[in-house]
Amino acid sequence: MKRLDLAMFVALLPILVCSHLLQSSTARALAQPAYASRQLLWLVLGAVLLLLFAFSDYRLLLRLAPLFYVAALLALAAMLFLAPLRAGTRSWLVLGPYTVQPSEFARIAAILAAAALGARHQKELLAGRTALQLTAVVAAPALLVALQPDLGVALTFVPILLAVLWLGGLPWRTWVVLALSVLLLAAAAWLWYLKPYQRERILTFLEPDRAPAGAGYQQRQSRIAVGSGGLTGRGLRSGTQSQLRFLPAQDTDFIFAVWAEETGFVGSVFLVLCYATVALRLFAIALAARDRGGTLLAATVAVVFTTQTLVNMAMVVGLAPTTGITLPLLSRGGSSLLATCISLGLAQSVWRLRFANL
């Protein structure tokens, strides 16, 4: 235990406590008491997985990465045909009373595979061929997820790609080309792929008063919730925006708004600091890693965790459009929680083995 990064645990503990408090608060508001107890079970399970992966050898896992990766691709492909259609997507597997979201775990496999691939190329700059390989490795599962279709989760694959390309050292010319192609892709997606409601979300973000009743409603209610919290908040389980259900998706996408409303500026900044500490420790681990694989693995985990956190928080406070990206550790959902815990466990493993002989 002493070899693990305790600072990260010190920051994680309040997040996990908040998670439970919030889940019981929203479960009450939504009149779904089972949500809170089930999420508590996931929390315990997540903690166990975190420790389990912390004591694993990430080098072994990196060597086995292709295996996990292929399994993940097969699973995602199978989802398209086997999974039941729930809320318009095929992203859920139903196991008795539980539902599992394999795409969350596929992301771990993608991180491992990308890190393993990146570690094989020990040059200062990334060769074009390697860059293409990395892109393909990350894009394949992301496309399968996008086909389910689950755009929110698919988007969380983008930071993986950015991380490994940047860390591997992609020449700046290639970045320019990449940026242009992303713009082109975005334009193409706008025209042919995005559904009207998704376009509306982006437009609404750019112009909030565009549709106060439709897509703007969520953002507006979220900002009302955050703002009405004031300095010290309205008290746990006393937020009117959440308890009276004006706030949509309060147990998932907008859970941070519940916390901000009920604990105010003091509570929300405290939580932001906790997340920032976790992020800081993840980057510290990446910097302390003994080998390229460990560095890439920890840094990718750090980038994925941090971008997801920031994008979600930015959405809640009205700085980013509604994307359906959840807040790691806090939003309800077992698969996401377990996957996050596994990735944090992997980072801890990198930290634990930082002095190990190669």
Add this chain to the structure above:
Amino acid sequence: MIFVRDDLRPVRRRTVVFLACFVLAFAVIAFRLFSLQVVQAPYWRSLAENNRLRRLPLEAPRGLVTDCNGQVVMDNRPAFQLLLFPEEMKEPERTIQFLTRLGLAEEGEVRARVARAQRTSHLPSVIADNLSWAQMAAVAAHRADFQELAVHPATRRAVPAGPAVAHLVGQLGEVSPAQLAADSRLRPGQLVGKSGIELSYQEVLGGVPGNLVVVVDALGRQVSTLDEEPPKPGHPLTLTVDLELQREAAKAMAGLVGSVVGIDPRDGAVRVLLSEPSFDPDLFAGHLEPARWASLVADPLKPLQNRALQALYPPGSTIKPIFAAGALADGVRTPAQSVYCTGTSTIYGHPYRCWLAGGHGHVSLERGIEVSCDTFFYRLAFDAGLTRLAAWARRLGLGEKTGIELAGEMAGLVPSDEWSRRSRGHPWYAGETISVGIGQGPILVTPLQLAVAYAALVNGGFLVTPHLVPEGGKPPRPTGIDPAVLATVRRGMERVVAGEQGTARRLASLPVAIAGKTGTSQVMRKKEGVKWQELPWEQRHHALFVGYAPPAEPTLVVVAVVEHGGDASSVAAPIVARILAKAFGHDVEISTPQLLLANPSYQPEPTPPSGGPAQLAEVRP
């Protein structure tokens, strides 16, 4: 083998770049939180309060209205209203379509109500009242889709006495923007009195609405009550009206067009005030449907008009006792002085015919009233002149409003030369004075004015103010007519019923002694040799009767006017008799010759009462 250590420095450098970016991003988030939660907190807090609080109006129940015997004229019954909260309406078009599907009203009307509600966006408006169970269920089922709608328990005005008191109690209607601006206690969509007692006593009956502040959730469900300011109900009101008599009058007037007014001659307390045809007052108890309103307005028989104080009729022979009193008081006639009636008298070179072709022979003033001799009053008018006739009429309250609490009263017309020049553009013709002497031509009264004038004749000469609420009357004004004069006139009116040749002698056999005067006012020139029963309805004369009882100490004066009733003694007199008998405890059913009554029919433009050449003025009593 030489072990080459992998150079991690470039990777670490790039990692630090990431780290710096993210630290910056976290700082941005924290700054944004500071701005939302500390700087702008009051603004967002008020928006959150708006989200959760709803101010519901609590309508004040309007005051109970009872008659002089404690019988209920108007009370309230429970009903359900539909409230619209304009602020929460996201798509007005969708809401309008839904409300139309509910069957509340025609689409245009729904649109108008929603538009009206939107003008006062911070307060809810009543979109419909008297919801049916099916409509309430439909609203409840769509609560999540239409959070701007709420079903709200309230009360609705109930008028158990129905059409018989419709004109009396008057109508409720939605408060006007002007009223709203003038009185802060009023709410948009609130019902206030628009006519009748509801209008005159709005201050008494209205009460003060209250408020209920409730916490609602995102689906518009009420979660809890935060604050309640109970409404102050309207005060009860007791009327001088006798519902028994009012109902009796309605029964007697069934199918006829006209009005009945009954007042206590001693103080002017109104006992009966009826106008026929009437309407169902429940139509006006809530928010009116314009279609039904339009049909009432378009009805040629004008059911919305309160004929008792808004319809003008030539008084016909009912003017005779009034002029008789004036002539005696001013010495134009003495009680003993008589006139010889041959059936025709020639004045200003024109023949004026008495209604009795053969003539009445010697006619004294008392007998002139008894037999309603036209010749006597032609001569009287000739001797008196227009100025004195007008003064006598005015002295008994004709030509001016009686001052009853109800709005829209007409003043009637007492002619003068000046009036003729001003409104008709020609001077007064002397011959017209002769017609006015028998209540024809340009002299117009309301049934209520007639009642007030007769009250003064029989109460010792005091002009009373008719009123509907006991404390509503002003003290009676003395007219200064000598009691001995009034006694003579009253003897004449007693002979109308009791005398052998009285024009209403058929009422002599009633269980109660009554007195009064018949009157028939001409609508069209009489055709020679045509009986009135054979004329079409709209060409028949108006039938009038003013009666009072008991003759010695009258406590009730009743006026009945039957438009195009044809004959006063057989149509109007029995109605008055029936009410007087009822008032003194007798149920009598005097057969109105129904066979003689034509059905009221549409009359495009009522022929004005003859005001022209005097020879036309030939009139039945």
